[in-house]
Amino acid sequence: MEKNLNYEEAYEELARIAAEIETEAVxxxxxxERVKRASVLIAFCQAxxxxxxxxxxxxxxxxxxQPL
Structure with missing residues (x-):
């Protein structure tokens, strides 16, 4: 996984992959390859x-x- 990847970027990429698959654009x-990348992104987001x-x-x- 890329060192500079953050949750929002991973989630957005995952959403794009899902949309590609759903619309059969892939x-x-x-x-x-897309499914494999999606599984990596899902694991990253869960962690x-x-x-x-x-x-x-x-x-x-x-x-x-802490006392009040």
């Missing part, structure tokens, strides 16, 4: 979401432990 010759959830939960716990 040829059979490159279909497997990013899990990481963000963990970080947010950590911040919430810290806030809850």
């Amino acid at each position: 040829s059979v010759d490159v279909l497997a 990013k979401l899990r990481s963000t959830e963990t970080e947010v939960n950590k911040i919430i716990k810290q806030m809850e432990n």
Whole structure:
């Protein structure tokens, strides 16, 4: 995966791939390539979401432990 790829870019690329496949704009010759790229993007997005959830939960716990 590219080092500078962010969630928004990955999601947009994934949406483009899905649209190509849905509208049959992708040829059979490159279909497997697009599906493979989509699976990589999905894994990236899932990892990013899990990481963000963990970080947010950590911040919430810290806030809850601070005295008012």
